[in-house]
Amino acid sequence: MTILLSMPCVGCLRRSRGLVLLRTAALGVQTRNYSRNETSPLEYLHQSVVPSMHYQKSLPRLPIPKLEDTMRRYLAAQRPLLDDDQFRTIEKLAQDFQSGVGKQLHEELVAQDKINKHTSYISGPWFDMYLSARESVVLNFNPFMSFNLDPNTKYNDQLIRATNMVCSAVRFMKTLRAGLLEPEVFHLNPAKSDTDRFKKLIRWVPSSLSWYGAYMVNAYPLDMSQYFRLFNSTRIPKCGGDKLFTNEKGRHLLIMRKGNMYVFDIVDRDGNLVKPAEIQSHLQYILSDPTPAPTFPLGVLTSENRDVWAGLRERLIAAGNAEKLNLIDSAIFCLCLDDETMRDHIDISHNMLHGDGCNRWYDKSFSIILTKDGQAAINFEHSWGDGVAVLRFQNEIFKDTTEKPLVHPGSVAAAVDSASAVHRLDFRMNSELENGIIKAKEKFDSAVSELTIDAMEFKKGGKNQLKKSKLSPDAIAQLAFQMGFLRQHGQTVSTYESCSTAAFKHGRTETIRPATSYTKQCSHAFVCQPGQHSVEQLQAMLQECSKYHGQLTKEAAMGQGFDRHLFAMRCLAKSKGHALPGLYTDPAYAAINHNILSTSTLTSPAVNLGGFAPVVPDGFGIGYGVHDDWIGCNVSSYPARNVHEFLQCVHKSLEDIFTVLDGKPLS
The missing domain is CATH 3.30.559.10 (Chloramphenicol acetyltransferase-like domain)
Incomplete structure (x- = not known):
């Protein structure tokens, strides 16, 4: 069953009587094919002629109605x-x-x-x-969008798809940060505005005037200010009002499996994507790790009331876990590897919207969730943005992984020492934290059962x-x-x-x-x-x-x-x-x-x-x-x-x- 839908606050673009209609309810976007320069290096999805933020300075201001x-x-x-x-x-x-x-x-x-x-x-x-709301982010704020399966079914293997999605995500991040990601523009007359000729011309128009140049040919650039929160970002619980944290120096990925947390670098010291075969090796190591699920899964705390979670986070820091929490917060994003297979679309909805609470870190700007049978989805924290950036990211990742995958069925993982490269995070616990986790899990189970x-x-x-x-x-x-x-x-x-x-x-x-x-x-x-x-x-x-x-x-x-x-x-x-x-x-x-x-x-x-x-x-x-x-x-x-x-x-x-x-x- 294929149902295309959305959730609150995500960008949807339509045309109606010559006006740009940006309908978002949750997720609607009239997608377009973002051209890729076939000669682009491995590091980038494409190399836009027009800089990513070229239009940002000259965007019109939101009017206050009469x-x-x-x-x-x-x-x-x-x-x-x-x-x-x-x-x-x-x-x-x-x-x-x-x-x-x-x-x-x-x-x-x-x-x-x-x-x-x-x-x-x-x-x-x-x-x-958003940040002052004290309710749990689970069910109250975080939505999900699931990916279609790869048309080539062999690429839906959990390890293969996870590796390709991680690689494509890094390529998207690097393309964005290099200013090479094509700007988000709604074209009412693509024959005039979505052309190489126009792009080569508009790139030389000063950024303070560039929006007007696009407007002259019925093109409407969109705000991209939220994109910088996509990566290395986390919502940090604070009593009375949370904070958004971003540290672009983080080079590592956060991986969750069976409630255990792991990190390894997916960007090297020179800022390049780690070799896909090495990423495959590290993910294979995690998928085969026999470590049992923790008795007290820390991730469930991110489903708590925000003031309760803020207090418990302070206890975690006092117990000597500050460095490990910083690794979570600064991770490029979170990859959740689930051992379950999905029965049907309703099972997918429940799993991707909330799961069991243990194998998630709901505070990350976004998490990619991958089940045993290759079903994939994005669950994202909502305070930092309205989903326009998330949907663009999802469209690009799906296109890149299905058209230009970097690992394939039969690809051999690199012969590297994954045991040394991958670090499982062990947290120091005490009875107060353990009781907090137990209560959080009970509240979570009660909420999702409804x-x-x-x-x-x-x-x-x-x-x-x-x-x-x-x-x-x-x-x-x-x-x-x-x-x-x-x-x-x-x-x-x-x-x-x-x-x-x-x-x-x-x-x-x-x-x-x-x-x-x-x-x-x-x-x-x-x-x-x-x-x-x-x-x-x-x-x-x-x-x-x-x-x-x-x-x-x-x-x-x-x-x-x-x-x-x-x-x-x-x-x-x-x-x-x-x-x-x-x-x-x-x-x-x-x-x-x-x-x-x-x-x-x-x-x-x-x-x-x-x-x-x-x-x-x-x-x-x-x-x-x-x-x-x-x-x-x-x-x-x-x-x-x-x-x-x-x-x-x-x-x-x-x-x-x-x-x-x-x-x-x-x-």
Whole structure:
């Protein structure tokens, strides 16, 4: 089963009416083939004519919306969620906010933004939001994206695939750091902008003007400021607020197997990739190591509450483990070698999203997980970035390992002394640390036991038919979720769809609000009023939903949503020690930010599955993909919701939608 999806906060690029639409929910990117110079040395994936960060200096700044636009959009998003009395209450609160304290906060935010022209108004508050969160990163923040299997099945051997992925990862890192990685650009007219001629020209345009040169030919460079956190980076737990740590001097890889941790160098003293045959030898040594799983697996501590983990980390350091922790934190990335084989796509989802808690270090910027049967995935910590860099990395790694693998079936590992090169990390423990690990494992097991994942494939239509009907495929998928929830629970609820603002300097994400007055009316017509509307009336409602969703998407991509603006003003009020205005303390504000439907989409030739947990206990985590002739969903829930029934309701909703599009009345 192949379902292409995503998780929150990852970049997706689409074209709609000539505008760059950066939809991220979790992972969506319209991938492109990054050309490789076939004469590139072993050390690099390719050698871009245009320096990697050439456009960074001249990227436009993320706009702060007008306050009146934010309040209008906020009220429009609240309307389908509230009854008349509730809506009148928030209308009055919004009016008071706009003419009073909100006006002052907005002006202060604009003034701050003018002083800090090197960044965006949302970047600082967004980092703080993630790093100050005290919940476990597992299920609450870290998503996963699994790789497709190598088309050449012989290369899916765990050792072969692990070696090739490590080598390709180093090549990507070196290409990036040498400034040779092709810049991330969305091309509306590739025939003009994605050409050698244009690249040779634009490279000579000063970086302070280069964005404008790309814009003149309908090309939109994207922010790449998050890329430097990809490697040698870790989230360090601190009481009250974590820190991001990066040490680019680290030359070693962190490997986990059976809960044991190992390190060895994958870059030599000259900065070159260690010979692939030597890397293969070292990984073979680890895979054959008879050392049993530790009684107290340290990795499970990274699944703890962040304050609890911060305290235990201090105990670890006091016990004499500082140097070993530094080796973990400064490792280029983490490779998790699992001894399990995967039964099906649901088994893959559970293993790659959370696993057993023992063979993971969830705080690393990213980990590549490889099972016994060659299934591979990336699990990444979310505070440092929104996944745009991770997906680019994954696309490049898949392309490189499948087209230009450096080791092959039958390749002989180098005859080197792996026992000396590979170091297993032994930690000094005491009873307090051991008890902390036991409690962390108990909490982890309890949390993941509550999570259910199920998947659905709708095979009766997809992108092709929707486009023929002049409907947005994403809008129709989102409508199906609204109809499905209404069918299951009889109500319209707060829904989140993330949109990347990477078209701007230090852009993060904006929220699309798919639950609208249009989707509410349409859902009720399909679900609650069968037979009361003609086929033509239902088709007209579908068109209205699609048109309005497209408008919301374009606004969000251009930084013209309302969620981030309101969030930034709220953070500003708190930082000044002011009491929160009534707009923020009203139950309606809490309700719209209690996202029962958290949704995300992805299609990529590298990615098979993607997933994340619900963001609230009574919610669904919905990863989905709309393909040419089918639609797939990978959905998670906790016991408060029945994910199996929900997917049946979504399937029924899609059947009804495509029946109407075929010109047939609902049965």
